[in-house]
Amino acid sequence: xxxxxxxxxxxxxxxxxxxxxxxxxxxxxxxxxxxxxxxxxxxxxxxxxxxxxxxxxxxxxxxxxxxxxxxxxxxxxxxxxxxxxxxxxxxxxxxxxxxxxxxxxxxxxxxxxxxxxxxxxxxxxxxxxxxxxxxxxxxxxxxxxxxxxxxxxxxxxxxxxxxxxxxx
Amino acid sequence: xxxxxxxxxxxxxxxxxxxxxxxxxxxxxxxxxxxxxxxxxxxxxxxxxxxxxxxxxxxxxxxxxxxxxxxxxxxxxxxxxxxxxxxxxxxxxxxxxxxxxxxxxxxxxxxxxxxxxxxxxxxxxxxxxxxxxxxxxxxxxxxxxxxxxxxxxxxxxxxxxxxxxxxxxxxxxxxxxxxxxxxxxxxxxxxxxxxxxxxxxxx
Numbered sequence: 476x477x478x479x480x481x482x483x484x485x486x487x488x489x490x491x492x493x494x495x496x497x498x499x500x501x502x503x504x505x506x507x508x509x510x511x512x513x514x515x516x517x518x519x520x521x522x523x524x525x526x527x528x529x530x531x532x533x534x535x536x537x538x539x540x541x542x543x544x545x546x547x548x549x550x551x552x553x554x555x556x557x558x559x560x561x562x563x564x565x566x567x568x569x570x571x572x573x574x575x576x577x578x579x580x581x582x583x584x585x586x587x588x589x590x591x592x593x594x595x596x597x598x599x600x601x602x603x604x605x606x607x608x609x610x611x612x613x614x615x616x617x618x619x620x621x622x623x624x625x626x627x628x629x630x631x632x633x634x635x636x637x638x639x640x641x642x643x
Numbered sequence: 644x645x646x647x648x649x650x651x652x653x654x655x656x657x658x659x660x661x662x663x664x665x666x667x668x669x670x671x672x673x674x675x676x677x678x679x680x681x682x683x684x685x686x687x688x689x690x691x692x693x694x695x696x697x698x699x700x701x702x703x704x705x706x707x708x709x710x711x712x713x714x715x716x717x718x719x720x721x722x723x724x725x726x727x728x729x730x731x732x733x734x735x736x737x738x739x740x741x742x743x744x745x746x747x748x749x750x751x752x753x754x755x756x757x758x759x760x761x762x763x764x765x766x767x768x769x770x771x772x773x774x775x776x777x778x779x780x781x782x783x784x785x786x787x788x789x790x791x792x793x794x795x796x797x798x799x800x801x802x803x804x805x806x807x808x809x810x811x812x813x814x815x816x817x818x819x820x821x822x823x824x825x826x827x828x829x830x831x832x833x834x835x836x837x838x839x840x841x842x843x844x845x846x
Contacts (some may be wrong), residue, residue, distance in 0.1 A: 477728060490796065509833075517829050517836045522776050524832075525797050531673055531682030541699045542663065548700065574700045 476505045481511065489522050646744075651715035658706045666706075670699050673716070676798045677723050683782055683794055684727040694730060698723045717805045724791055731787065746806055749805040773834060789824030792817055 481504050482496055493501065505512050534540065567575070613631075653674075657665035658662055661756055682691040701722050702709075709718060788810055795806045806818035829836060 479789055489821075517833070520836045521832065523776065523795070524836075527775070527798075528679075528778065531691060532688050532765075533675060533695075535677045537674050537678075537695070538782055541670050541674075542667060543694050544665070544696060544700055545663070545703050548704070565714060630710065637839045639681065 476500050483569075485515070485518055488518065572610075651735055652711045655706060655709050656711070659701065659709065666699075667812055669702070669715075673719055674699075676716075677719065679798055680720065680723055680791070681727055682796050683779065684787065684790065685730055689729065694726050697726055701726075714805060716801060717808050720756075720795060720801070720809045727791075728787070777813060777835060778828070778833060781828050784831070785824050785827060788812070789820045789827070792820040793824045793828075810843055 480500070484493065484501055487493060487497065501515065505515060564575075586616075653671065654665040658669065674695065678691060678695045681694050681698075682688060685691055685694070697749055698719070702719060705722075705828050709715070782793070785793070794812060795801050795809060801809070802815055803814055803821075807814050810817055810820070812820075
């Protein structure tokens with residue numbers, strides 16, 4: 476057995492008891508390499524000590540507490556909870572109710588303003604996009620003689636007819 | 644997938660359908676391993692129990708997101724570790740000692756929960772308590788990822804691959820964390836490990 480095999484067996488021993496054959500292999504390795512014995516002993520005792528660590532303290536009714544917490548959370552999210560909130564709201568005095576209504580209204584107005592702002596920004600963006608498309612077209616000065624050039628072919632054709640007639 | 648894994652997956656599928664009995668079964672099965680991991684990470688029994696409760700609450704709330712392809716215990720310990728990390732971050736921002744904290748040297752230390760079929764004489768028990776305390780302290784002083792790797796390896800039948808999934812690192816990095824953690828523990832506990840004082844007491 477070489478160092479690599481020894482390391483593998485050492486890792487196996489971290490988790491489970493070695494088989495008789497594996498124990499024998501280790502024994503043979505340690506007989507050949509006595510300098511590895513202290514490390515093996517430390518490993519063995521450390522593994523044993525970790526396995527012997529006591530469990531953390533836990534309330535005897537831990538599971539019941541968890542189930543209660545789950546029920547509580549479910550109850551908070553249920554329609555009954557919404558009804559409860561509505562009843563609580565109705566039990567408030569006029570002053571509180573008006574203040575609450577004002578807050579809700581204010582929040583509504585604010586969100587509408589935000590919506591309008593977003594809308595105007597969108598329109599601005601569309602306008603900028605249009606302008607950038609127009610800017611990409613050729614300049615007006617470049618198109619100044621466009622019509623003349625366009626009709627040049629017709630003019631040449633007329634002249635050619637007259638020339639042919641003269642030659643005949 | 645192992646039989647345990649299948650069983651957990653079945654239970655989770657039942658939880659997804661709102662079966663609280665299945666959830667109760669899962670809590671009963673995993674409460675101690677989860678509590679052990681949290682307690683050894685934050686070392687405060689009361690807070691550890693609160694966090695363990697939150698872990699299971701999150702499992703219940705997120706049950707619909709659970710996919711059978713993932714091993715339940717890997718998913719559970721990932722949630723537990725994330726909550727521990729949040730707690731550690733919170734403590735580093737507000738470094739106040741909890742009044743409820745049960746310190747290791749206090750009189751009502753968790754030894755009351757220590758179930759062991761072996762019998763110890765008074766001196767053996769004292770030695771055992773002292774050594775347990777030493778190893779807990781040494782574990783506490785390890786970097787979080789090394790400690791979690793060692794505890795998960797010890798606590799649960801999680802493979803290296805599954806531990807690397809919980810720790811969100813590669814397989815080789817996980818193995819390296821385990822090795823480095825164990826080496827540090829051996830260095831710190833050398834006097835005890837060498838003296839043989841920690842040998843398993845004979846029954």
